[in-house]
Amino acid sequence: MELPVEEWRLCAARRWAALEPALRERLAAASLHDTLRLGCGLLRPEAEAPALRRLCRRARAGKEPAAARFYREEGNRSFGRRRYAAAARLYSQAASHELPGSPEVSVCFANRSAALFHLGHFEVCLEDIARAESHGYPDRLLPKVLLRKAECLLCLGRLQDAADALSVVESKIAVAGIMTSPAHQTLLKKLSQLKIKIQEKESCPEPARETCGDIQRKSEFWEENDSISGASSSLRLNFDTERGRHLVASQDILPGQSLLEEEAFVSVLCPGDSLLLQDSAEAVWDTRVTNADLYCHHCLRQLLASVPCQGCSYAKYCSQSCADVAWQQYHRTECSLGALLLTLGVFCHVALRTVLLAGFAEVSRLVEWSHNGDRDLQDPEARCKHLSEAPETRAGTRGIPGCNDDGQYQSSYQAVFNLLPHAEKHSPEHKFLCMLSVVAICQQLQEAGLEAAVLNQESSERRSKPKTCEKTSGELSPEMKTMAEAMLRHVLQLQCNAQAITVMQESESGDGAVVNKKPVRLATAFFPVLSLLNHSCCPNTSVSFSGTTATVRASQPIPSGQEIFHCYGPHRCRMRVAERQQLLSQYFFECRCGACRDELESDVKSVVSLRNTFSCPGCRAPMQGEDMLCCSNEACAISVSRQSLSCRLQDLQQRIKRALELLRDRKADQAIKMLLKCQVDAECFLSPEHLLMGELEDHLAQVYATLGKWQEAARHLERSIEIVEMHHGPSSIEIGHELFKLAQILFNGFAVSEALSTIQRAEEILSVHCGPQSPQIQELQEMKTCLSELPRSILQRT
Numbered sequence: 001m002e003l004p005v006e007e008w009r010l011c012a013a014r015r016w017a018a019l020e021p022a023l024r025e026r027l028a029a030a031s032l033h034d035t036l037r038l039g040c041g042l043l044r045p046e047a048e049a050p051a052l053r054r055l056c057r058r059a060r061a062g063k064e065p066a067a068a069r070f071y072r073e074e075g076n077r078s079f080g081r082r083r084y085a086a087a088a089r090l091y092s093q094a095a096s097h098e099l100p101g102s103p104e105v106s107v108c109f110a111n112r113s114a115a116l117f118h119l120g121h122f123e124v125c126l127e128d129i130a131r132a133e134s135h136g137y138p139d140r141l142l143p144k145v146l147l148r149k150a151e152c153l154l155c156l157g158r159l160q161d162a163a164d165a166l167s168v169v170e171s172k173i174a175v176a177g178i179m180t181s182p183a184h185q186t187l188l189k190k191l192s193q194l195k196i197k198i199q200e201k202e203s204c205p206e207p208a209r210e211t212c213g214d215i216q217r218k219s220e221f222w223e224e225n226d227s228i229s230g231a232s233s234s235l236r237l238n239f240d241t242e243r244g245r246h247l248v249a250s251q252d253i254l255p256g257q258s259l260l261e262e263e264a265f266v267s268v269l270c271p272g273d274s275l276l277l278q279d280s281a282e283a284v285w286d287t288r289v290t291n292a293d294l295y296c297h298h299c300l301r302q303l304l305a306s307v308p309c310q311g312c313s314y315a316k317y318c319s320q321s322c323a324d325v326a327w328q329q330y331h332r333t334e335c336s337l338g339a340l341l342l343t344l345g346v347f348c349h350v351a352l353r354t355v356l357l358a359g360f361a362e363v364s365r366l367v368e369w370s371h372n373g374d375r376d377l378q379d380p381e382a383r384c385k386h387l388s389e390a391p392e393t394r395a396g397t398r399g400i401p402g403c404n405d406d407g408q409y410q411s412s413y414q415a416v417f418n419l420l421p422h423a424e425k426h427s428p429e430h431k432f433l434c435m436l437s438v439v440a441i442c443q444q445l446q447e448a449g450l451e452a453a454v455l456n457q458e459s460s461e462r463r464s465k466p467k468t469c470e471k472t473s474g475e476l477s478p479e480m481k482t483m484a485e486a487m488l489r490h491v492l493q494l495q496c497n498a499q500a501i502t503v504m505q506e507s508e509s510g511d512g513a514v515v516n517k518k519p520v521r522l523a524t525a526f527f528p529v530l531s532l533l534n535h536s537c538c539p540n541t542s543v544s545f546s547g548t549t550a551t552v553r554a555s556q557p558i559p560s561g562q563e564i565f566h567c568y569g570p571h572r573c574r575m576r577v578a579e580r581q582q583l584l585s586q587y588f589f590e591c592r593c594g595a596c597r598d599e600l601e602s603d604v605k606s607v608v609s610l611r612n613t614f615s616c617p618g619c620r621a622p623m624q625g626e627d628m629l630c631c632s633n634e635a636c637a638i639s640v641s642r643q644s645l646s647c648r649l650q651d652l653q654q655r656i657k658r659a660l661e662l663l664r665d666r667k668a669d670q671a672i673k674m675l676l677k678c679q680v681d682a683e684c685f686l687s688p689e690h691l692l693m694g695e696l697e698d699h700l701a702q703v704y705a706t707l708g709k710w711q712e713a714a715r716h717l718e719r720s721i722e723i724v725e726m727h728h729g730p731s732s733i734e735i736g737h738e739l740f741k742l743a744q745i746l747f748n749g750f751a752v753s754e755a756l757s758t759i760q761r762a763e764e765i766l767s768v769h770c771g772p773q774s775p776q777i778q779e780l781q782e783m784k785t786c787l788s789e790l791p792r793s794i795l796q797r798t
């Protein structure tokens with residue numbers, strides 16, 4: 001997903017292998033500038049370019065009328081089955097394939113408004129009706145939609161507006177003349193019913209409801225750092241040869257204290273497991289949803305009624321204003337390249353968007369500066385010496401890469417540009433693949449006549465008369481080469497500096513009142529300030545995201561002088577040290593954090609190796625050994641190969657997956673049977689503390705919750721919590737999420753006092769990791785309010 005599709009990687013590898021050895025050597029040692037100069041012509045118009053074009057045909061990013069028809073019909077089918085959420089999503093898909101302003105797209109919006117009405121999203125429903133009208137919804141169908149509008153307004157308590165809408169309907173009907181079709185009769189009946197409802201409401205107005213969305217909570221106390229934008233004043237930027245740039249506590253920090261708040265410099269939505277990239281002879285559309293259908297491609301907010309891009313079927317936005325901003329800032333250039341960008345992967349896409357956001361002037365200034373400064377950059381020790389001589393004032397940060405002349409470090413293009421590309425550490429083949437991909441993007445931009453847009457040289461005259469491509473040879477202009485060089489730098493930087501934006505996504509499983517949420521990767525971004533934090537497998541912070549904003553909080557007390565760490569992924573609670581080191585090698589460093597030192601240098605075992613063990617299939621005593629495992633009970637003496645136990649574990653995981661699919665298909669009873677069987681089997685060879693045992697309990701809790709069996713659900717979840725606590729510790733975010741689920745189950749089961757105490761615990765933990773404003777905390781507070789408003793009679797019974 002991040003890298004180009006496999007076929008293109010192989011194509012580039014073949015090209016690399018076929019190069020003259022001398023050229024390969026020169027490329028391997030070349031600077032970024034020389035790599036591009038040497039490599040520009042290596043994407044041959046008769047070989048690699050057409051191969052890439054063929055691959056792009058599989059990624060469908062254009063508008064296809066046949067797809068629109070397919071999705072509209074699927075939407076109608078879901079609507080007929082009263083699956084309104086699915087219907088709304090399918091109508092969105094259909095709308096994204098229709099031409100803007102066509103009667104067909106207006107029908108999609110109108111149909112979607114009906115689904116939204118049934119879901120109770122009245123405001124959004126009104127927006128869709130307005131959209132249908134503005135895209136030329138057929139006049140003869142309009143009365144029905146306008147009635148829906150009146151009904152929405154009525155539900156929202158806007159009586160006058162509702163009455164006005166009704167009189168518009170009446171006049172439309174009057175103009176159309178008297179018709180006697182059954183549909184027309186229904187319409188008239190509905191009209192008169194609505195009129196009566198409005199009169200009723202007018203005669204006895206309901207007390208004005210408070211709009212709770214408007215209450216803005218006070219923002220957290222925050223004192224910003226003088227020299228680092230978005231950072232708390234309790235941090236200091238340091239630099240040394242061993243650790244590079246890093247942040248240190250300049251005073252004692254408490255758990256939950258907010259340390260950084262940064263808006264991504266650039267972010268690109270990850271398409272998700274795109275099934276569209278599979279080879280298939282005929283057109284196959286899929287009703288499954290991916291990230292690309294669920295989140296705004298600009299601000300990453302969850303989509304309810306998406307606004308499709310006018311040019312492609314891929315980009316979807318939460319609002320017209322996001323669509324407009326995205327178009328203005330980058331999408332007008334990216335739009336026609338959709339398929340290519342999907343084929344080349346998210347890193348290339350982020351690289352392109354980064355240079356588009358920075359603008360040609362800034363890009364070329366920094367690229368030129370990097371040519372002059374190449375010698376300086378290669379001598380970090382000299383710079384470091386200079387730094388250590390400087391007093392610990394703001395001037396001390398002046399020479400740190402990425403800081404401006406005033407010694408300030410800001411979330412700017414300059415800071416992004418200064419993130420380390422590690423050009424010399426990447427394999428020459430990988431650099432070659434990245435170079436070829438970047439050149440392919442730049443060539444296509446030129447061929448599409450978008451060069452002026454890329455270089456911000458559009459004049460109004462040029463815009464009206466699009467400049468056709470003069471250079472058909474595929475040779476890049478000098479300006480485009482500068483852009484390509486910066487893009488190559490960014491692709492390489494991303495390997496170490498890409499920050500995943502994750503959210504807790506509700507998993508699609510039945511209609512249970514308890515929502516099972518799991519973290520998913522939503523987007524890939526550059527956060528130049530967040531990138532100042534080094535990795536540790538036992539970090540002292542937690543990162544949470546809201547839209548494109550990242551917030552870093554202390555997850556434990558941090559004494560003054562201690563370095564602030566962030567975990568890049570491999571956490572000591574989830575992986576053994578060898579696995580962690582393996583994963584971290586992509587960042588070109590060997591982790592020497594406390595946990596790694598303990599596990600490598602002394603005999604301290606990781607939680608994973610202590611808990612995730614096998615037990616004897618005969619007597620259930622712990623098994624010992626490496627490849628051949630022996631029962632630790634001498635009287636038993638059973639021995640089994642690790643291989644066979646691992647196979648058994650995999651088989652078990654497959655069966656659990658199938659059970660969850662049953663749950664998704666609303667076959668809860670079968671799912672329970674299967675999970676209970678899995679549990680019995682697991683007990684035969686997994687240690688009782690194995691994380692999978694906890695997961696099984698968690699799944700069982702979920703199934704019982706969908707059946708409304710709250711007590712059983714709570715019992716299973718409590719056991720899951722015990723195991724999660726052994727692995728992650730009592731104040732970990734994982735425990736926070738589990739307690740959140742338990743609180744929902746107890747709440748639904750009216751176990752009032754237990755619910756209240758669980759809410760309390762969940763709130764304490766989650767506010768440390770995610771802050772007091774996070775959606776989960778707000779949900780917990782709503783539950784608390786609701787419980788405290790219950791009549792005393794119920795409270796006393798529990």
Ligand SMILES: [Zn+2]
Binds near residue numbers: 296298301319322
């Ligand atoms: Zn948006």
Ligand SMILES: [Zn+2]
Binds near residue numbers: 309312313315331334
């Ligand atoms: Zn587009």
Ligand SMILES: [Zn+2]
Binds near residue numbers: 592593594
């Ligand atoms: Zn480590």
Ligand SMILES: [Zn+2]
Binds near residue numbers: 617620621633
């Ligand atoms: Zn045994």
